[in-house]
Amino acid sequence: MNYISLNNANLKVSFKEALMQGIAADGSLFIPATLPVLPDRFLHSLATHSLFDIANTILAPFIDDIPKSDLEAIIKKTFHFPIPLVHLDEQIYLLELFHGPTLAFKDVGARFIAEVLAYFLKNEQKKITLLVATSGDTGSAVARGFYQVPYIDVYILYPSQKVSPLQEKQMTTLGGNIHAIEVQGTFDDCQQLVKSSLKDETLQKALHLTTANSINIGRLLPQIVYYFFGIAELQKAHPHVSPTVVVPSGNFGNLTAAAYARALGAPIEHLVAATNANAVVPNYLKTGILKSQKTQHTLSNAMDVGQPNNFVRLQALFDNQYEKIKSNVTGISITDAETLAQIQQTFKQNHYILDPHTAVGVAAAFQLRNKLKPMIVAATAHPAKFPEVIQTALNQAIPVPEALRIVMSKPKMSTLMKNDFQAWKAFLLS
Ligand SMILES: *Cc1c(COP(=O)(O)O)cnc(C)c1O
Numbered sequence: 053m054n055y056i057s058l059n060n061a062n063l064k065v066s067f068k069e070a071l072m073q074g075i076a077a078d079g080s081l082f083i084p085a086t087l088p089v090l091p092d093r094f095l096h097s098l099a100t101h102s103l104f105d106i107a108n109t110i111l112a113p114f115i116d117d118i119p120k121s122d123l124e125a126i127i128k129k130t131f132h133f134p135i136p137l138v139h140l141d142e143q144i145y146l147l148e149l150f151h152g153p154t155l156a157f158k159d160v161g162a163r164f165i166a167e168v169l170a171y172f173l174k175n176e177q178k179k180i181t182l183l184v185a186t187s188g189d190t191g192s193a194v195a196r197g198f199y200q201v202p203y204i205d206v207y208i209l210y211p212s213q214k215v216s217p218l219q220e221k222q223m224t225t226l227g228g229n230i231h232a233i234e235v236q237g238t239f240d241d242c243q244q245l246v247k248s249s250l251k252d253e254t255l256q257k258a259l260h261l262t263t264a265n266s267i268n269i270g271r272l273l274p275q276i277v278y279y280f281f282g283i284a285e286l287q288k289a290h291p292h293v294s295p296t297v298v299v300p301s302g303n304f305g306n307l308t309a310a311a312y313a314r315a316l317g318a319p320i321e322h323l324v325a326a327t328n329a330n331a332v333v334p335n336y337l338k339t340g341i342l343k344s345q346k347t348q349h350t351l352s353n354a355m356d357v358g359q360p361n362n363f364v365r366l367q368a369l370f371d372n373q374y375e376k377i378k379s380n381v382t383g384i385s386i387t388d389a390e391t392l393a394q395i396q397q398t399f400k401q402n403h404y405i406l407d408p409h410t411a412v413g414v415a416a417a418f419q420l421r422n423k424l425k426p427m428i429v430a431a432t433a434h435p436a437k438f439p440e441v442i443q444t445a446l447n448q449a450i451p452v453p454e455a456l457r458i459v460m461s462k463p464k465m466s467t468l469m470k471n472d473f474q475a476w477k478a479f480l481l482s
Contacts, residue, residue, distance in 0.1 A: 053067060053084055053085065053086070053088070053113060053114050053115070053116055054066065054084075054085040054086075055067060055069075055070035055082040055083065055084055055085060055269060056076075056082065056083060056084075056085045057076030057077070057078050057080050057081070057082060058076075058080045058081050058082070058083055058364055058365065058368055059076075059078055059080040060076070060078055060080075061085070063076050063077055063078060064085065065082070066117050067114065067115050067116070067117050067118075067269075067270075068117050068172055070082040070268075070269050070270070071165070071168060071169065071172070071262070071268065071269065071270040072169075072172070072180070072262055073250075073262060074250055074261070074262040074263040074265075074267065074268045075247070075250050075251075075263070075267055075268075079247070079251055080364070081267055081269075081361075081362075081364060081365055082269045083269070083365055083368055084114060084269075087312075087315055087316060088113035088114065088316065090109065090110070090113075090316055090317050091109075094109055095317045095318075095319075098280060098283055098284035098287055098318075098319075099284050099285075099287040099288045099291065101284055103131050103135065103277070103278075103281050104127065104128065104131065106277055106280045106281050106284060107127045107130075107131055107274070107277045108123070108124060108127060110276055110277050110280060110316065111123065111127060111273060111274065111277065114273050115168075115273070118168070118171065122171065126164070126167040126168055126171060127164075129163065129167050130160065130163045130164040130167060130274055131160070131274075131277070133151040133152050133153075133159070134151050135147065135148065135149060135151065135278055135281060135282070136148045136151075136285075137282050137285035137286060137428070138404075138431075140398070140402055140404060140414070140429075141401075141402060143417075143421050143422075143425040143426055143427060144414065144417050144418075144421065144426070144427050144429060145282075145286060145295070145426060145427065145428045145429070146404075146410065146414075146428075146429050146431040147278065147279075147282040147428050147429070147430050147431060148431045149278060149430060149431060149432055150407075150431060150432065150433050150434040151434075152193070153193075153196050153455070154189070154192040154193045154195075154196050154222055155433060155434035155436065155437050155453070155455075155456070156189040156192070156193060156354070156432060156433040156434070156437065157275075157278075157306065157430065157432045157433070158189050158190050158192075158193035158194075159193045159196070159197070160274050160275060160277075160278065161193070161266065161270075161271035161272065161274055161275055161305075162190070162193035162194045162196070162197035162198075162264060162271070163193075163197045164270065164271070164273070164274040165197070165264050165268060165270040165271050166194075166197035166198045166201055166204075166264075168270055169182075169201070169204060169262075169270075170201045170202065170203070170204070173202070173203040173204065174202070174203070177203075178203065178260065179203050179204075179205070179260065180203065180204055180205075180259075180260040180261070180262060181204075181205045181206075181207065181259040181260060181261050181262075181480075182194075182198065182204055182205065182206045182207070182261075182262055182263065182264050183207050183209070183246045183249055183250070183261055183262075183263050183264075184206065184207070184208050184209065184246065184263060184264045184265055185209045185210075185239065185242035185243040185245065185246045185263075185265055186208055186209065186210045186215070186223070186239070186242065187210075187211070187214070187215070187239040187302060187303075187353060187354050187355070187356050187357060188210070188215040188216060188219040188353050188354045189219065189354040189432075189433060189437075190264075190265065190266075190354075191208040191210050191215070191219065191222070191223035191232070192219055192222035192223050194206065194208060194223075194264045195208060195222065195223045195226050195230045195232075196222070196226075197264075198229070198230065198264070199226050199228060199229070199230055200228055200229065201229070204229060205229050205231070206229055206230050206231065206264075207231045207233055207480070208223050208230065208231065208232050208233065209233045209235050209242040209245055209246060209469075210223065210232065210233070210234060210235065210239075210242060211235055211237055211238050211239050211241065211242055212234045212235060212236050212237075212468065214238065214239070214349060214353065214356070215353060216353065216437065216438060216440065217460075218437055218438075218439070218456060218459070218460065219353075219437070220464065220466075221459045221460055221462065221464060222459055224464040224465050224466045225459055225462035225463065225464065225465065227465055231467070232464075232465065232466035232467070233466065233467050233469050233476075234466045234467065234468045234469065235469050235470075235471055236468070236469070236470055236471055237471030238347045238356075238358075239347060239356060239357060240347050240357065240358050240359050241471045243265070243359070243361065245471070245473060245476050246263055246265065247267075248473050249261055249473075249476070249477070249480070250262070250263060252477065254477075254481070255477060255480060255481070258481060259480065259481075265303075265361075266303055266305030266306075266361070266362055267361050267362065271305060272305055272308060272309050272312070272362070272365075273309075275305065275306060275309035276309045276310075276312045276313045276316065279297060279309065279310050279313035279314075279318055279320070280313055280318050282297075282428050283295065283318055283319060283320070283428070286426070286428065290426070292319075293319070293426060294319035294320065294321045295319075295320065295321060295425075295426045295427055295428045296320070296321045296322040296323070296324060296420070296424040296425070296426070296427045296428070297310045297314075297320050297322075297323055297324070297427070297428050297430070298324040298326055298413045298414075298416055298417045298427055298428070298429040298430065299323070299324065299325065299326065299413065299429075299430045300326045300327075300352065300355060300409045300410060300412045300413040300416075300429075300430060300432050301325050301326060301327055301333065301355060301360070302327070302330070302354060302355030302356065302357040302360065303357045303360050303361050303362055304325070304333065304360040304361070304362040304363045304365075304366060305362045306430060306432070307323065307325050307362075307366065307381075308362045308363075308365045308366045308369070310323055310430075311323060311366055311369050311370075311380075311381075312369065315369055321424060322380065322381075322382065322424050323380060323381045323382070324381070324382050324383075324384060324413075324416055324417070324420065324424075324427075325337070325381055325382070325383045325384070326384050326385075326386060326412050326413045326415070326416035326417075327355060327383070327384070327385050327386070327412070328348075328350040328351070328352045328355050328356070328385065328386060328387075328388070328391070328412055329348045329350050329385065329387060329388070330345065330347060330348055330350070330355065330356055330357055330358055331345075331383075331385035332344055332345055332357075332358060332359070332360055332363075333360060333363060333383050334383030334384060334385040335383075335385075336363075336383070337377070337378055337381060337382065337383035338383070340374045340378075342363070344358050344359040344360075345358045346358055350388055350391075351388045351391050351392070351408045351438075351441050352391060352408040352409040352411070352412050354409055354432075354433070355409055355412065366381075382420065384415075384416035384419055384420075386411075386412045386415045386416060390415050391408050391411045391412055391415065392411075392441075392444065392445045393415075394406065394411040394412075394414050394415040394418070395408070395411045395441070395442070395445040395446065396445055396446065398411070398414060399445075399446055405435040405442060405446070405450060406431075406435060407431075407432070407433040407434060407435040407437060407438050407441075407442075408438050408441045409432045409433050410429065410430075410431040410432055410433065413429040413430060413431075413432075414429055417429050434453070435450055436450050436451065436452055436453055436456060437456070439452065467479075
């Protein structure tokens, strides 16, 4: 399978090159040149397949430059935690993607890209520098996924004061090959620093840069897998059902993965983009105009993105036609007050504690519930990652899992940095 730049189909590279470069030479994102055709018998028998089977069937055609047995080993290491589909009520299911080491769905993409990069670099004995911008959860997942992985130095750029104390500890306490950079700016500023670095020839030559953000296609591909798996789980009880998939979204990697799953033949009735007050995409779906906005700080901070980078990939999947996107994707923006109310209501009615991001998804699902059922909401983080929000919503403390308690007790190690590309470049080269 080849990967091409979104803006220039002549810029064509292998999976390995797409992964190593992060973004194409013209500064735009890589997409698969074609979509694989999955066997009909697989699509019609999803419920009989394991997570491992599904991952192999989907990823093998996208990644034909890794021998099958090596790819299987990588897949085994990536999907080594459960992904339960939980029944919230008769219409809404939660796909719990948060049982990995840092308790958010980003563990899937981060572990996969770490394993794949390590695999390629081991064969080449080459060192690279990985940059990643984070609004909170990517940094923790990437830090854990890449910790002590040989040949890779990791720089995590996060917005000062805009991530939760727990998220900050998860990315600043490892040390070793993991370097945390506290940027005096927003997530979008961090992302811009990463993008500018990737385009900078001096930095590229000196450090062999790439990124583990979801602009890297290596993050996105493994996320396609769990949508197939969630539907397979649902079809065990309800054969042939075709659910609507609701994705709490920020940078739109996760929703794009769901759209890829659907394009590959996953039975998905409709897609719902649920956002917080950073409503760039819901506004686009209403007006046809894609207008980035200044990032707003909300309770679901991992979705505080004013310039959703992956949305161009989603548009491309729908041939860049607004009418097509509009008829396949519904956008709903949820306020902080609605988020808190949803956490309260779900706790009262279903005895289930939603994290603030998943609560945005469930609140959106409730707005559509009688029109589009059943629905699978991607449950993107464990509520214990956001104890302050849960305390506010439910007026009670949430038990802290052991792994998080240990992280909280460690000292923070980070470098404070202005939002200034020249200063950042000088620091990297020093
Ligand atoms: C990153 C994140 C999101 C948003 O995912 P995107 O792929 O950026 O749209 C949602 N919820 C949680 C908990 C996250 O960490």
